[in-house]
Amino acid sequence: TRSPNSHRTPGSSGTSVSALQGEDLRNHRFDYLIVGAGFAGSVLAERLAAGSNKTILVVDRRPHIGGNAFDYYDDAGVLIHRYGPHIFHTNSQRIVDYLSRFTDWRPYEHRVLAQVDGQLLPIPINRDTLNNLYGLNMATEQEAADFLASRAEPVDDIQTSEDVVINQIGRELYEKFFRGYTRKQWGLDPSQLDKMVTARVPTRTNTDDRYFGDTFQQMPREGYTKMFERMLDHPNIKVLTDTDYREIRNEVNFGELVFTGPIDEYFDYRFGKLPYRSLQFKHESLEQEHFQPVAVVNYPAEDVPYTRISEYKHLTGQVHSRTSITYEYPSAEGDPYYPIPRPENAELYKRYQKLADETPGVTFLGRLGTYKYYNMDQVVGQALALYKRIEGAAHTQGER
Ligand code: FAD
Known part of the structure; x- marks a missing residue:
């Protein structure tokens, strides 16, 4: 069990970050610079380090690892998700097996x-x-x-x-x-x-009230951040949080770049901004054991400004005398969360994608890098597939 104060250093990965500032950073050579410590960046970093003995610097401009899946203990001592409830579900045994190297699981069916x-x-x-x-x-x-x-x-x-x-x-x-x-x-x-x-409204004529139909529905037993800490805990991986790519790109000596941030931002919005929908999260702790009967309650009515309220203890199984909840208010401004699915946006993304294909030395990955609404398991799959391509190319070169 974690101490209630452990939220003070959420997601600091335990790798020797402080040893890598200023001069040290400039004197070090990395095989890869990976921008973003979410699922895309962390999985790829882990594979390149542990699977191919590459050296990697991972940077994230947020003060923590884990990307949008970041969770932490709030002031009430309740494990919450900073960027809204993240429920792991997948049909892929391979992806579960991979992540199981870094976490145990708690069975959880979302309702x-x-x-x-x-x-x-x-x-x-x-x-x-x-x-x-x-x-x-x-x-x-x-x-x-x-x-x-x-x-x-x-x-x-x-x-x-x-x-x-x-x-x-x-x-x-x-x-x-x-x-x-x-x-x-x-x-x-x-x-x-x-x-x-x-494309299809999932309506049911039976009384099954599970939100997802996937074979695997489970939560990392000690939370996502713990899982990310273990993934990134490798002597070949250095992590710098609170660090924007733009601040260090000329300071770091690296071979290849993998960018999991917004692709349009990387190219300085050359063709214009890719539209995203954002969310404002309002987190609250309550002096009561439970707030609502399930993890998520949706509010479809237009006169209610939020779309849903989440209560984390249902997801995590945490037993606590208090509870913490999050209101989600959709907004046009803020962090990029959901690519807006309109044909003209897909067209705009294609132009960036073409530019990316023509730019050597950089690969785009993840939700923001590829402007796709991917779930966590899909991003893990995408990162593992990219690793396989990199490894395959290295083998082919080695045989020449
Ligand atoms: P991210 O997690 O966004 O990581 C990208 C990282 O790159 C960020 O931490 C960002 O700070 C960093 N970055 C960007 N630009 C820069 C820069 N210039 N310099 C340094 N760092 C930079 N998926 C599920 O499977 N189940 C769910 O229940 C679920 N719920 C969700 C709920 C919400 C509200 C949202 C928004 C998403 C949800 N998802 C869910 C999707 C899930 O969050 C994503 O699939 C996953 O986080 C994508 O990982 P990623 O690494 O591609 O991106």
């Missing part, structure tokens, strides 16, 4: 309720959602399927997210569960968002 018409109802919509919302007593999957079919309003030419949802479950359920949430989350009406955003 979400939505506050609609004064009730807390399961989301994705399932038979219980419909029964409770409409005061029905449907007992079979067929009844629920027939009910949804009777509500659906077929749209001939499905173009937008609104079309997708209305076509599947009809306007009333669309307005209660989706319209307001999407408008708040994206700052756009679903009728302005490409159908790809909601």
